[in-house]
Amino acid sequence: MRYDMVTFNKNKHMNIQKIFITGGTGDLGTDLVRELLKRGCLVVTNGRDQSKADILIHSLLEDEKERFQFIVADLSKDSPLEIATRAYEIYGGIDMLISNVASFAFDEDLEKNEVERKRLYDTNLGGLALADSVVNLVTGKSENIVLCDIGSTSVIADMLDEPFPDTMHYGKTKADVVRHSIEIAHTNPLVKFRAIHPGSINGKFAKQIARKYKGGTHVTTPEITARYAIELFFTETDEKIIQEIFTSEKYFAWTQEGSWHNKEVEIAKSIEGLTPSRIIKIPVDGINSFEITKEN
Numbered sequence: 001m002r003y004d005m006v007t008f009n010k011n012k013h014m015n016i017q018k019i020f021i022t023g024g025t026g027d028l029g030t031d032l033v034r035e036l037l038k039r040g041c042l043v044v045t046n047g048r049d050q051s052k053a054d055i056l057i058h059s060l061l062e063d064e065k066e067r068f069q070f071i072v073a074d075l076s077k078d079s080p081l082e083i084a085t086r087a088y089e090i091y092g093g094i095d096m097l098i099s100n101v102a103s104f105a106f107d108e109d110l111e112k113n114e115v116e117r118k119r120l121y122d123t124n125l126g127g128l129a130l131a132d133s134v135v136n137l138v139t140g141k142s143e144n145i146v147l148c149d150i151g152s153t154s155v156i157a158d159m160l161d162e163p164f165p166d167t168m169h170y171g172k173t174k175a176d177v178v179r180h181s182i183e184i185a186h187t188n189p190l191v192k193f194r195a196i197h198p199g200s201i202n203g204k205f206a207k208q209i210a211r212k213y214k215g216g217t218h219v220t221t222p223e224i225t226a227r228y229a230i231e232l233f234f235t236e237t238d239e240k241i242i243q244e245i246f247t248s249e250k251y252f253a254w255t256q257e258g259s260w261h262n263k264e265v266e267i268a269k270s271i272e273g274l275t276p277s278r279i280i281k282i283p284v285d286g287i288n289s290f291e292i293t294k295e296n
Contacts, residue, residue: 013237016095020044020087023101024050027203031226041080042091046073056143075126084133096146097134099127104205106166119147124173128180139190147181148233151197196229199247218250224288241273248289
């Protein structure tokens, strides 16, 4: 699909207001929160670090501050049901859960560090348990909910049974959350599922990738990725399941040098809710998409 900013806001949007987003104070999370607040939503997010939330709150407009709440909670340690209940009670409901929190590391580093490997699994799979708790809480009251996931091209690779060799643990844990959410959507008539799978996004994860690979990596910005994600999540449609790949065209080209080469149609057919038109590649313009190297 050709990148075209004019496509924003052309779609009919769902009338939903109460949003719970995990990891709302990270590189992408803060931009997702800002996009939600621009839409007039009531937003709750969680995180381990109150100081990061304070920085985000300080940057918001006064009316946005009134529609934003932060709860200190760690998916790798705290009870999912307790987190879900606290988030629900703040605004008296949850219309949409956006699973954004994630821990990232290369496989070779995880094999050397059992503590880090456990933290990655506990954090990433914590999203699975939280989704269960939120869905049970919301649909138990006969209310609808949209489950949304910020995935990764590593998720797509895992779902194709062709995992990227350096990020198999990361891809598997994230893919397990997506698979589980799809199952929930199929079995519960009150649930819809949406997922966007970015390539590298400018931030701490991308910097790790740039340091590892010769020539660095091509990235999209958190701002443009957040805009596309929220547009997808809010689009009104009867489809129960929608998935989208969103990445720099140069990053996708790098991916295609491997097993994805010239297989866009086959990839779309293999992933439920994905179509060739939902493989969106942003051209390198130096603003929304650009290259970073280990020197950046």
